[in-house]
Amino acid sequence: MLEHGGNLRDAAKRFGREDWVDLSTGINPHWYPAPVVANNAWHRLPEPDPALTAAAQAFYGAPQMLPVAGTQAAIQALPRLRTPSRVAVSAPSYAEHAHHWAGHGHAMTLTPYADLAAAVAHHDVVVVVNPNNPTGDVVPAAQLLQWAGDLAARGGWLVVDEAFGDTAAGNSVAAHTAQPGLIVLRSVGKFFGLAGIRLGFVAAHAGLLRDLADLLGPWTISGPAQQIAVAALSDQAWQAATRKQLHASGERLRALLAAHGIQSCGTPLFQWWAEPQPEAFWQHMAERGIWVRLFTQAARGIRLGLPPDEAGWQRLQAALTEWSKQ
Known part of the structure; x- marks a missing residue:
């Protein structure tokens, strides 16, 4: 680990x-003041709440989103949805990305931010943390969308981890994720300071979200977490x-x-x-x-x-x- x-x-x-x-x-040290949740949230199986998805889509500006148990769940699962591929992961960045792509049969290379544009032509998947953790480096949204189009044209993916993107929402590419090949990860743990409820979202086209949901299985988000997140995402x-x-x-x-x-x-x-x-x-x-x-x-x-x-x-x-x- x-x-x-x-x-x-x-x-x-x-x-x-x-x-x-x-x-x-x-993580924001002044976390969102979680409301008292309904008593049945502790009792019922946590079936997906459409209100949570709607609140996330409105906050992140994404056409379709899948709630996941923190972006970590998606980071671990996405490499399992592809056959062995050539993968470039931005470096230095959040180490879990490289760890899991390398561990599932993919040819993974760590790629400095300055070399990412060149890497797009020679890889099937490019993973970019934007803004970057730990350095804060930022790739402009227009550049990311160009890379996403180039990769999608040959069946590739651009995975953009925007876990720290809530303080600079103008550079997000989540609004463009209806197109195949562009996958965006978002988290309520950082900006909202709610890392303890283990909740994140994946924005992507419908087919990939269905495959990811099938892989992750049922009841991935607890009932209390769903209710707290609806309040946080809606509190403008x-x-x-x-x-x-x-x-x-x-x-x-x-x-x-x-x-x-x-x-x-x-x-x-x-x-x-x-x-x-x-x-x-x-x-x-x-x-x-x-x-x-x-x-x-x-x-x-x-x-x-x-x-x-x-x-x-x-x-x-x-x-x-x-x-x-x-």
């Missing part, structure tokens, strides 16, 4: 403390206020890092940089109760999410000050 952020039990066990500021994920006032707040917090984080000599890039939900001493920085922060995401392979660097409160911001600033004085 690959390593991910959010593993606070591991942090507590390793460093012997419980007072963590968890910056190891890009909360969404607008949250986008404004996240953009301000993201800029505050970027400026704080810059004030300590760190030139970072990212999204409103996280910042990343190629740290020359990533292990030492990670150790320094952990010893001060700040859990950050360490990258040591395809991208040697550090990713920081947003502190949850003013006390967390102050602890981060103090730790950065100590680091910059070393």
